[in-house]
Amino acid sequence: MSLTLPGTRRIAIEEDPADLVRIDRKAERAPHEAGLSAADVEAIGNAMIRDLFATRIHPAVTFCLRRHGAIVLNRSIGYARGLTPERPLASDARLAQPDTPVCLFSASKAVVALLTHKLAEEGGIDLDAPVSRYLPAFSGEGKSRTTISQVLSHQGGFPHFTADDYGPEMLADWEACVARICAMPAEAGGRHLAYHSFTGGFILGEVIRRVTGAPLTDYLDTTLRKPLGMRYFTYGLDGRSRSRAAENHVAGQPVRWPVSRWARRALSVPFEEVVAVSNRDFFMDAVIPAGNLYATAEELSRFYQMLLDGGVYRGQRLFEPATLARVVKPASSQIIDRTLKVPMRYTEGLMLGMNPIGMYGPMCGSAYGHLGFMNILGWADPARGISAALMTTGKAILGGHLVTLLRSLGVLNHRCRRADR
Template identity: 55%
Template sequence: MVLFQPMKVQIARDLHPITTIADDVEAAGPRGGLSAADTKAIWAALKSLYRSGAYPGIAFCLRRHGELVFNRSIGHAEGNGPADGADVPKRLLTPETPICLFSASKAVTAVLLHKLAEEGGIRLEERVSHYLPAFAQAGKRDTTISDVLAHRGGFPTMKIAKIERKVELMEDWDRIIRLICAAPPTSGKQMSYHAITGGFILAEVLQQVTGKSLSSYLDQHIRKPLKMKHFTYGIGKRYWPEVAINYEAGALVRFPISTVAERALFVPFPEVVRASNTDSFKQAVIPAGNIFATADETSRFFQMLLDGGVANGQQLLKAETVARIARPLGRMNFDRTLMIPMRYSEGMMLGAKPAGMYGPDTAEAFGHLGFMNILGWADPRRHISAGLLTTGKAILGTHLLTLSRLLATISSRCA
């Protein structure tokens, strides 16, 4: 007996009409030292991921040795969601379509804090309360910025009234800062993913120290030097019609996974998906979760880190700063929020050996996961930087197998 039917998109037999290759950058043939067989295998694995039915749209960008190998998209930015009928209008997803990075935004916020430390504005070993005195409340006085970056800050969640537990709270900056500062620690120094809370506190420290907004600091040090069109917290109103819509997909999320997901996401899983498509979410600044970017911009950001902080002839970060960003802070350990083994640096989710989130034998890789199967990462051993952006929000389903095969293919073909 079938207990539930996984939510899947309609998959066309011929993917050519819904595939877009950016400009003609791949017309010259294989690049980055990869053979035609290598690129063919990676592309076949990406198409298999789309055919899993979990994603209305996928955008993928891969650089190797700094050369653009892939910048492609499959599917739709709007329409063809799992619950959409045949009469719902469809809008093609292209490599230029902005997509919300969700938690992959944490990697960007972390880099900004490292940049501020490089400039002498903060010390990562210093207590958060040194820069933000209100944070010392309820036993959090000795928590350092480094602790927060590495998800050891002790405040992965907030114990607040259920009526307050709604996505719209993320759009009220002053209130959420007050709530986080007043909240007691819940996990000590144990590793526990700070899905929302850590980003706000890190950003508030940056704003208090610099007197600048988080967005302007991003513009100055990353976005403008990398010549990015998007890559912003929230997105300008003129671009709203271009933004990709997010869809709930995959197998129905039930207990106990639904409880784990709600603990990490602050609100029930379907509510996050719904809220992410609202105008208020698009105009908010959520440091841990709402940078809008393309796959190319995501890859470009990680390529800058892969190149030791250099981009377009400018030294955006010192090489030693980048080395610290990628350096493990502790060993593989059990994450008390995600309920899985994880390995973090001060701001990045790290790969692992024999296998990790970026594929097999990726101990040197660093990057970040975004809700649900969004990935931005760099792998120094393979000389690659990549952005994999998806619009289907699925926790369970066969897509996890095809995603694993895609990452394994990239890892083996770029070895």
């Protein structure tokens, strides 16, 4: 039975997909160094790259997989620019490369969360203290006792922007976003689990800015970006890098009511507007803590490998073990998220896997990471010794590509067997 509805937007490719694959041969290690066979790596690569591209939803897919610290796959397929669903390939189309930067959207939340935990480790904040201790305007209207911990775990009580005149351009106005969040009513923190799409990130970023006395990007640079040796891995993109970034496109089945209403509430702006603004200069000029960090798949995998290695990168300790123990500790039971309308488990900043199946595939209960606006994933799975990142540029809520993604993650998890099996 076909899962494709009339009006579904898909890319058209006349070329052999094999000709569109690009491999970072300098980075990839021999499979046996990661405890895998050549057949394992081929099967994972076909599932996570070629099969996802074959859905014709994503103009570009990039994927990086580390196992036991060794990169076994760092590859791309498709076009970063010039390939749009339902349009012919542009004459100046540019192939995606393994080092193509992609907007992480909500996968950015993991980064601002780790920065918040680092500030607590340094003694700058107490995660169990009210936000209002560091941001006095964040008080009243149900928020006076809301803690930083509750904001991190999506229990802050202010998941959405509520003003009717809110638009995507406001995301570029940091001060206005913070002021609006501080002024709007909220339920008492900790009462309900409801995903905070953009709001929580601005409050965490503002706390970091107030305590450190410097922009969030400065704290990101000194805490993560420079120690990890990242080229990108920052909020927005400078002018020199923008031509290299992958464009995002609306794809897949039409988003109609009631799904459109749910998406509008979850994202704070209409679905198609989120995609459109992500390709504009004002979006790349902005610092949106929960939504516009740019990175390559390898950089995001590197970040999760550092967490998997206990907060150490190339002999340098970036996080204390006690800090990471708190980062990955469940902050909520598996319950229905009032925003996403699906069962979720969160830590103070990360999304946890679930058994028998979760967002990182089957039997992924030990995994932690974060999902980004549509089918962007960064995660680590200690039971399998993997850190991985999947970047996709086709933005679709429903469709058969979700079945393909689930099947592909199943192949990955089966081939990278758990240590207890």
